[in-house]
Amino acid sequence: MKKIAIAVLALVSSIANAGELYNNGPVVGSNGLSAIAPNATTFGFGDQSNVGNFVADDFTITVGKSWDISSLSFYGYQTGATGFSFTSATWSIVSGNDVNTGTVVAFGTTDVTNGGLAGYRVTDTTLNDTQRRIFKVDADITDITLASGHYWLAWGLAGTGVSGPWQPPTSDARQGNAAQATGGGAFAQLVESGSDLSVELPFAVNGTVSAVPEPETYAMLLAGLGLIGLARRRARI
Template sequence: MKKIAFAVLALVTGVANAGVLFNNGPVVDGDGKSILAPDASTLGFGNQSDAGNFVADDFNVTAGKSWNVSSLSFYGYQTNAGKFTFTSATWSIVSGDDVNTGKVVASGTSAVTNGGLAGYRVTDTTLNNKQRGIYQINADIADVTLGSGHYWLTWGVTGTAASGPWQPPTSDAREGNAAQTGAGLPFTTLFDDNNGLTSELPFTVNGTVVAVPEPETYAMMLGGLGLIALARRRARRG
């Protein structure tokens, strides 16, 4: 009977081990470098939350799944800082296809911790330059449950160094729909100033994934609960 109860509990919760739910990287290449793309001129995008600057990118929770999000990881640098200098992250999770008109399902300002040096933002002619160390910026948040659908993550960070914080694009320089806002204006798609190409931004969403049971699973669950109830009645009669 204990085995039946455990199986039913597993069906009800569907809990997986905590880990990375979504990774929008890569942050750097195999050599630890994030190299400015050919004909590009923007090393980093401003996301200084204390100046009203934020960036955004999107992700999907697949059909039939539910996520319990417990932390977020961002990636950024402050030129010439030489160490981890970030102090807080202001973020929001927005449900919908448009970051400007979607529904904010969770938001906050979180203290951050050092997730380690990921690598360096460089140009193809300054591959060994170490002025722009990219750090993983970890922010624990109050758990939030996300059902299947399309979401946007917006974020801005603060730091103690003089320059930035700056947000690098993904190191593969792929195009995408990352966006930026400043001074309370609507988010608009990010474009490189020189080559006019769009960007994707590295971030990770962390927590646990819970499968939504199919109808057959519900039937098994109800049957298991019935067996447990029957066994308890018989135990009382005994």
């Protein structure tokens, strides 16, 4: 009977696992730096929510999974700020293949907390420059549940620094489909002006991922619970 109980517990634990659900990083390299890529000229992309500047990138929840999202993590800097200077994140989650025409399934403006100094945005000739401190910006949101599918996360940040907030690309300089909206306009693919290459943006989605059990799995779970209950009743006789 103990083996049955252990099997049931293992089955239940496999249905939900808490932690980081998705990370679109890396933010910095192993040296703690995010260096501007060769031929690139842009330190950071504007995502100042107070003037209608936002960025967006996508993620996918695989078939058979469901995410219970409890927080979002962003990464940004304000040039010249010596400490954490961010105050809020304005964000939305859009379901669909196009961030402009998809369905908004969740949104909000959320106070943020300091997730820690991630590193520095530099050039390959100014590796010791500390003007652009990249911070992890954590936003605890009201829990939302997303089914499998393709989604976009759009966001803008607010802060007390005199410059920015600015959004660095992923430190591996890989190409992707990140987008930017300026002045409250529509999103367009984000392209680095110097290299003329597309970019990806670092962010993370946190919470609980749950597998959607097959009918046979539910049957096994119910049968196991039934056997445990029967054993307990017999033990009392």
